[in-house]
Structures are given as C-alpha cells and as structure tokens.
Amino acid sequence: MKKLVEIVNLKKYFRVGKNQILKAVNDVSIDIYRGETLGVVGESGCGKTTLGRTVVRLYRPTAGKVLYNGLDVHKAAGQEKKALYRRMQMIFQDPYASLNPRMTVNEIIGEALDIHRIAGGSQRRERIMELLRLVGLNVDHANRFPHEFSGGQRQRIGIARALAVDPEFIVCDEPISALDVSIQAQVVNLLEELQERLGLTYMFIAHDLSMVRHISSRVAVMYLGKVVELAGSDELYENPLHPYTRALLSSIPVADPDIEAERRRIILAGDVPSPVNPPPGCAFVSRCPQAMKECNQEIPVFKEIGDHHFAACHRLG
Amino acid sequence: MKKLLSVNNLQVHFTTFAGEVQAVRGVSFDLAAGEAIAVVGESGCGKSVTAQSIMKLIPSPPGRYMAGEIFFNGENLLPKTEKEMETIRGKDIGMIFQDPMTSLNPTMKVGHQIVEMLKKHTNLTGEAVKRRAVEMLALVGLPNPEKRYDQYPHQFSGGMRQRAMIAMALACNPRLLIADEPTTALDVTIQAQILELMQELKDKLGTSIILITHDLGVVAGFASRVIVMYAGKVVESGTTGEIFYRHRHPYTRGLLASVPRPGKEIRKKLNPIAGRPPGLINPPRGCAFWPRCDRAMQVCREVQPDMVQLSDTHWVSCWLTHEFAAKGANVRS
Ligand SMILES: Nc1ncnc2c1ncn2[C@@H]1O[C@H](COP(=O)(O)OP(=O)(O)OP(=O)(O)O)[C@@H](O)[C@H]1O
Ligand SMILES: Nc1ncnc2c1ncn2[C@@H]1O[C@H](COP(=O)(O)OP(=O)(O)OP(=O)(O)O)[C@@H](O)[C@H]1O
Ligand code: SF4
Ligand SMILES: [Mg+2]
Ligand SMILES: [Mg+2]
Numbered sequence: 001m002k003k004l005v006e007i008v009n010l011k012k013y014f015r016v017g018k019n020q021i022l023k024a025v026n027d028v029s030i031d032i033y034r035g036e037t038l039g040v041v042g043e044s045g046c047g048k049t050t051l052g053r054t055v056v057r058l059y060r061p062t063a064g065k066v067l068y069n070g071l072d073v074h075k076a077a078g079q080e081k082k083a084l085y086r087r088m089q090m091i092f093q094d095p096y097a098s099l100n101p102r103m104t105v106n107e108i109i110g111e112a113l114d115i116h117r118i119a120g121g122s123q124r125r126e127r128i129m130e131l132l133r134l135v136g137l138n139v140d141h142a143n144r145f146p147h148e149f150s151g152g153q154r155q156r157i158g159i160a161r162a163l164a165v166d167p168e169f170i171v172c173d174e175p176i177s178a179l180d181v182s183i184q185a186q187v188v189n190l191l192e193e194l195q196e197r198l199g200l201t202y203m204f205i206a207h208d209l210s211m212v213r214h215i216s217s218r219v220a221v222m223y224l225g226k227v228v229e230l231a232g233s234d235e236l237y238e239n240p241l242h243p244y245t246r247a248l249l250s251s252i253p254v255a256d257p258d259i260e261a262e263r264r265r266i267i268l269a270g271d272v273p274s275p276v277n278p279p280p281g282c283a284f285v286s287r288c289p290q291a292m293k294e295c296n297q298e299i300p301v302f303k304e305i306g307d308h309h310f311a312a313c314h315r316l317g
Numbered sequence: 318m319k320k321l322l323s324v325n326n327l328q329v330h331f332t333t334f335a336g337e338v339q340a341v342r343g344v345s346f347d348l349a350a351g352e353a354i355a356v357v358g359e360s361g362c363g364k365s366v367t368a369q370s371i372m373k374l375i376p377s378p379p380g381r382y383m384a385g386e387i388f389f390n391g392e393n394l395l396p397k398t399e400k401e402m403e404t405i406r407g408k409d410i411g412m413i414f415q416d417p418m419t420s421l422n423p424t425m426k427v428g429h430q431i432v433e434m435l436k437k438h439t440n441l442t443g444e445a446v447k448r449r450a451v452e453m454l455a456l457v458g459l460p461n462p463e464k465r466y467d468q469y470p471h472q473f474s475g476g477m478r479q480r481a482m483i484a485m486a487l488a489c490n491p492r493l494l495i496a497d498e499p500t501t502a503l504d505v506t507i508q509a510q511i512l513e514l515m516q517e518l519k520d521k522l523g524t525s526i527i528l529i530t531h532d533l534g535v536v537a538g539f540a541s542r543v544i545v546m547y548a549g550k551v552v553e554s555g556t557t558g559e560i561f562y563r564h565r566h567p568y569t570r571g572l573l574a575s576v577p578r579p580g581k582e583i584r585k586k587l588n589p590i591a592g593r594p595p596g597l598i599n600p601p602r603g604c605a606f607w608p609r610c611d612r613a614m615q616v617c618r619e620v621q622p623d624m625v626q627l628s629d630t631h632w633v634s635c636w637l638t639h640e641f642a643a644k645g646a647n648v649r650s
Contacts, residue, residue: 180359210534210576248504248506251506268509
C-alpha cells in the first residue's frame, strides 16, 4: 500500500499562563496509507483533536512535519497550498458549533464550492443537490437552517460540506460521540459507503472503542500527547501490548450481560498527570500496574515489537 | 425485596412557544431497596425529566407535573413543598447530573461544598464534619484528598470533577442514588473506576441506584433490571437478561442491533433504526414507534398498545404481543 500522509516527529505546544508550556502533541510519528482508516483513541485531553488539526493545517506545528504525497503541508505555497486545502478536510467534533447558525444548508455547502471555484451557475445547484443526496438528506433540506435538524442530520451536513471539495483525506474528529446509538450507526454506515465509492482515506478519532475497531484498519493509542501503541486493528484488540492499551481494552463495556458477568477488568488507580508538567519518564507511570524503577526516569522508545506492531514501554522487548 | 421507590403514571409537560411539549407521558416503574436499574432510550425520550421529577427539580414554569405519583419510602413526593424536598434532596436521594459543572458551585472550594451538605443533613459538627468530607473524597478515589479538599472545581480534571460530584451525592449515605449519564465524557478506564465504585456502594451500603445511560455495554455490566423508554413512555422493562436476550418490543430490538457486535463479527455492517423519533408536541395517536417500525399493523397507528405482563419482571407495550397478531405480520403497505 502507498503512503498518503506521513506524520514525522510532530509536536504541538500551547503557551498557557506565564511561562507554562502545555505539550498537547509531543513527538508523534505515524504513516497513513491510501484508502485506509486509521483509528485514534485515548482519553479526554490526550491530544487527539490537536493532532488532527495540525495534520490538516489548522495549526502550525511547534516542531516536526506532515507530508502529504511527499509534500510538506506546512511549507506548501501558491497552487500547491490551494490543492492541499481541497484534498484534506476535517469533520468537527461538535456538529452544533461548527456550522454557521445564520446560513442555510445551501449556503453552507455553496460557500465551500465558491471558495475553491468548483462549480458555478446551474452546476452549483446541481452539485449541492448531489452532495445532499449522497449523505442521505433531500432537496427540501437545502433551505433550512442548522438548528432545524437533529444531531445526526447536522453531522451529515458537516460531512456534505467536507465532501463538497472532492477531498481524498478526511480527519473525522469524534463524528459520532454526541449522537445516540441508532444515529451513530447511520453515520458510520454512511462514512463506510462513501469510502468504498470514493476511495477516501480517514483518520477516525473516537471514544467508542468498539466502533473504532469496527471501522478502522489500523489503530493508534494515544496517552498524554504521545502515541503509545500502533497496530492493525484486529492485532491490537486481540494482542494488546502496552499496559495502558490493555487496561483500555479490558474496560470496553460489551452489550451482552453474559459476557459482562464473566470478564475481569483491569481497574487503574490514580489520575492522568497534567500535560503542563508531564512526568520525566513514561507518561503512564502514575497509573501503570507494571511500572518499574526506570519507568520513572526514562522515556520509553516507540519501536516495532511484533510485525507492524509498535509500542513504547520499558517492559517490552 | 422491599419497594423503595414507586413511580405511577408520571406525566410532565413543558410550555414552549411552539406548543405544549409532552416530555413524559405516563411513566410507571418500581425500584426495590438495594436494586440497580438502568434507564435507556433515544435522546429526548424523557430520561432526565423523569429523573429530575423524582427530585422534584423540574423548573416551573415552563414545566408542570400533569398527573401521577412518586412514592419514596411510602410517601408521595409530588405534593411536597420545596422546603420539605430540601430535607430529602442530598440526604435520602443523591443525584449525579449529566453535566458536573452545573451542580458543583464554581466559586466554592470542593471540600467546603461537601461540608455544607453534611452540616445541613447530619448531626456531625466541628472536626468530624471535615473528617467525613475528606473521607468521602478518598472513598471516590481522589488522590491527595486533603489537598483536593482545599481546591476549586476548575482545578479538577473532568474525571475528577465527576468523582467529586459522586462524593457529594454520597456524603449523607442516601438510600437512592440517581446517576444521569455519569460517565459519558470519560474514557473507559475512568468509567470502569466509577462504575466499580457505585457497585461497591450498592453492595456495602445497600444503596439503590437508577443509572441513565445510552451505553448498552455499561447497562449489561451494571444493572439487574432495565427500563426502555421511547417518546416519553416506558415501552419495555425486564431483567437485564430479558431485555438483552428475550426482548419483545421492536424498538428494543432496533436499539440493540445498532451497536457493533463483539468479537469476530465486529466488521459486519451496522443496523440502525431508520428515521427519527416523533415530536412530543403532537405525538402519534397510536404507538409512538409505528412510523419507524418494520412490523407495524393498522391498529398500531390508531390505538396505543397496553402494557402487557409476560413474566414476574417482564413488561412490554406492543400490539405484536396480542393473541390476534399474526406471527411475523407485516400489514404495512
Ligand atoms: N488552543 C489551545 N490552547 C491551550 N491548550 C489547548 C488548546 N487546545 C487544546 N489544548 C490542551 O491540549 C490538550 C489536548 O487537547 P485536545 O483537544 O487535543 O484533546 P483530545 O484528545 O481531543 O480530548 P477530547 O477527547 O476531550 O476531545 C488538553 O490538555 C487541552 O486542554
Ligand atoms: N425546559 C424545557 N423546556 C421545553 N422542553 C423541554 C425542557 N426540558 C426538556 N424538554 C423536552 O423534554 C423532552 C425530554 O427531555 P429529556 O432531557 O428528559 O431527554 P433525555 O431522554 O434525557 O435525552 P438525552 O439522552 O439527550 O439526555 C425532550 O423532548 C426535551 O426537548
Ligand atoms: S405496537 Fe406496532 S408499531 Fe408499535 S412497536 Fe409494536 S408492532 Fe411496532
Ligand atoms: Mg477532541
Ligand atoms: Mg438526559
């Protein structure tokens, strides 16, 4: 398979308060292959959204780079930059906040077309209708405002807007967390259909680990700004190596009372450290049931442990 | 087991510009002492309004209790005055709200908020109050409880705030704990810690629990009985086994079919329920689920199905359980 996106030693720091630096993304390297779905999981605040935003050029990195088809996305200029804007899109975490409440659906999607001068005149209207049909909305939805839709429909508007410019790569940032289960399933089915028809590549950020396994070919697990494990999705779920991933997977609730009655959870004690003052060694040390002395002192290296299976832990290899 | 709570035919409406929203349309259920039940159902189906009614926290206006009774410990709560309710809230009934920031006071140190609560509802005084508050913070698994006692809510992370709220809800050993989506914003490792804590309370102190959640996995692991709501009504209720393996209502079936299957079948195409729930200003005359139901019959559109009892614990409201409904009937055009 061919690499589409290469994230290389990416860092994104924020300045918070006086002389305090928050390391939201702290040295992340991942390749994303054409046509695949890379799942990204990890607890609230571990840097998933910041990573996604930096990849699609909404943030400038503090250090490191992102290559798209070999091109450094943050250095691109002129025509190249314009082309990148079209190829990389993002569906935002909050469907309520990301749509302008004063614009109709027609205007929201039309705006994206106009910026890139994609379709004018009668073509413009046709293209909008085509996009609405593609995401399962219909023509009479075009003149309505965002607040007149349900959460799931609003999420579809966001998807239609992202698709308007014919992207190849879409960062889907928790596209389903705000929805209830039956609407979640509607949106996930739609994303899968579109991927099949249009050959899209996704970075899929989510909290729901069952859904991530369902949709992803590979999964990256983040903890406090770092990727701690990366593997094919079946491999990761069947053979997790990092203690955090193990705890995470052992805690996935399964919608089956008999399975739930049988299982053993790894219950972690302790809290997530602050990204402003991360511990000097392994970020997970404060909660890790297997921590050793060196975990407090040295940052474990992220390396290949099994076939295409990467992890960062002193206990491994 | 002894009944602790009994909700009978609860109806709650809200007045809005668009019209009268019939948020809760005749909800009934019981809860035994020491029992943990879950309430599930689509967004907007009335779960939070039902829970807030038990605490008598519905703002009025725009809300109104139209009918029904809520017996807690043998006494009907609905006719009680605000003053009487204040002696019950926090003491006999604790509540964890959907959004922790709304119930913690941002201007007051966390420890102090627990102390206020204890002073109001217990005989504890002086040092004993503080000791108890610190004890509660430790009990919910906050590291450094002495230090946390002196901090403000904004100095806590999301997960810690949630736990502080649980500490407060539990400080006076309530007999009933209502937890409204207590873990939705948290990652599964923190979620597991909190569920474990609630389970312990139930086992050690015999606290009864009502858990509201849309995570069917959490329901499967936590509750012994499940109440399924749709459009302001209970459509099915039963033991966790009855609801997951022997459900009879098409909505319950649709809800369970929407989540990814565990294990090898995980990649199978998902099966959502098509369409959306009806508006509650003009809910359908018959069964509220008929416009989305693949087995609806003519009668479903016209007449509301009664609640039918299938076992000691299993109740369902669907015309398909009627003896005249043909097996597999699908009369819809
Ligand atoms: N613009 C910003 N300025 C300062 N700090 C920020 C900013 N954006 C994010 N952060 C901080 O960076 C860290 C990572 O945040 P991010 O939103 O990427 O997390 P996340 O993994 O997406 O979390 P969630 O699951 O809650 O969406 C957090 O500690 C957050 O508070
Ligand atoms: N103050 C209010 N004014 C008008 N309508 C209201 C008010 N509060 C709730 N409602 C309506 O009552 C219905 C039930 O709301 P409720 O909050 O109980 O839903 P829920 O089942 O808890 O949903 P969710 O899963 O999204 O939390 C909804 O249709 C809601 O719009
Ligand atoms: S009563 Fe009719 S419409 Fe309602 S769930 Fe049963 S079969 Fe479907
Ligand atoms: Mg995020
Ligand atoms: Mg609610």
